Amino acid sequence: MQSGTQAFIVRRLIQAIPTLLGIFTLTFLISRLAPGDPIRLVTFGLDITGAEIEAIRENYGLNRPLHEQYVKFMWDTLRLDFGYSIIYPGQTPTSMLMARLPNTLMLAVAALMWQLLLGVPLGIIAALNRGKIVDQVIRFSATVGHAVPDFWMGLIFIILFAVTLGWMPSQGVLTIGKDQWDIVDRAQHIVMPSLVLAFTGIALYARLLRTEMLEVLRQDYVRTAQSKGLTEKIVVVRHALRNALLPVVTSLGGILAGLISGALIIEQVFTWPGLGQFTFQAAVAKDYPVVQAGVIISSLLLVISYILRDLTYAFIDPRISHR
Numbered sequence: 001m002q003s004g005t006q007a008f009i010v011r012r013l014i015q016a017i018p019t020l021l022g023i024f025t026l027t028f029l030i031s032r033l034a035p036g037d038p039i040r041l042v043t044f045g046l047d048i049t050g051a052e053i054e055a056i057r058e059n060y061g062l063n064r065p066l067h068e069q070y071v072k073f074m075w076d077t078l079r080l081d082f083g084y085s086i087i088y089p090g091q092t093p094t095s096m097l098m099a100r101l102p103n104t105l106m107l108a109v110a111a112l113m114w115q116l117l118l119g120v121p122l123g124i125i126a127a128l129n130r131g132k133i134v135d136q137v138i139r140f141s142a143t144v145g146h147a148v149p150d151f152w153m154g155l156i157f158i159i160l161f162a163v164t165l166g167w168m169p170s171q172g173v174l175t176i177g178k179d180q181w182d183i184v185d186r187a188q189h190i191v192m193p194s195l196v197l198a199f200t201g202i203a204l205y206a207r208l209l210r211t212e213m214l215e216v217l218r219q220d221y222v223r224t225a226q227s228k229g230l231t232e233k234i235v236v237v238r239h240a241l242r243n244a245l246l247p248v249v250t251s252l253g254g255i256l257a258g259l260i261s262g263a264l265i266i267e268q269v270f271t272w273p274g275l276g277q278f279t280f281q282a283a284v285a286k287d288y289p290v291v292q293a294g295v296i297i298s299s300l301l302l303v304i305s306y307i308l309r310d311l312t313y314a315f316i317d318p319r320i321s322h323r
Helices: 002-033 038-042 050-059 066-078 093-128 133-147 150-164 183-216 220-227 232-251 255-269 275-284 288-316
Strands: none
Touching: 002 066, 002 288, 038 050, 066 288, 093 133, 093 183, 093 232, 093 255, 093 275, 093 288, 133 183, 150 183, 150 255, 183 232, 183 255, 255 275, 275 288
């Protein structure tokens, strides 16, 4: 089983190579062909000559033909060498992004926990109470969760829980002056942004699991278990829920990368110093090395999340082999 799992992971990594190459190529072309000159932006207002500007451009390799820049970019990417930031001279994109990645991962993991802890039970409750008021309330709330934009929900949360009620802090990851290991303060800061980020996923899982539970509860093996006199709890947990969770696990494919990319808006609203906010600022400033490194890190997270999805899928349903 272990060798089969290792072979499966290797196959998935090989299959991901064309996708990653396509992502890297698009990232390079979009960043290079977008209007604007990063060197002009960074030297704007400085007493600097045209020759000095060209020297800076040459130092970053931006004076070379596009195809030469592309070849160098792909070679450096394979070596995980992203050079130096244009906006922050002397600093590497990897070090700056890695310093912010834990904040984004913490936000994404907290949002995923909200999705599973709230979305899955709500879906089960709705299915077991089909047609009743509680089912209608959950379905309506799920529809609203899909329709309401994240930034609007974030602003509502700030106005209600931070400004009006004063229950939660509205910005940052830690209160100024607090010890960095103050877990309680960090938890208070992450509650609102992670819950807002999780809203769409909660709605998705509630609707998806309700549909799957209703389908599974109609199956013959479930009715057989009920006819044997098993309690509803045993029938739901042992027989119905496990099979109903398979589509939920399937939807987890890319959820980590999706949460990280979706965290961009939430990080802006709540001033959360994460990967998305920093990459966005680098894109505005046309800091090519930082943008490229940010996209590549997100792409690798995407591949990892799909592999974890497939492994979890096979674990839940032993009938599925690593093929």
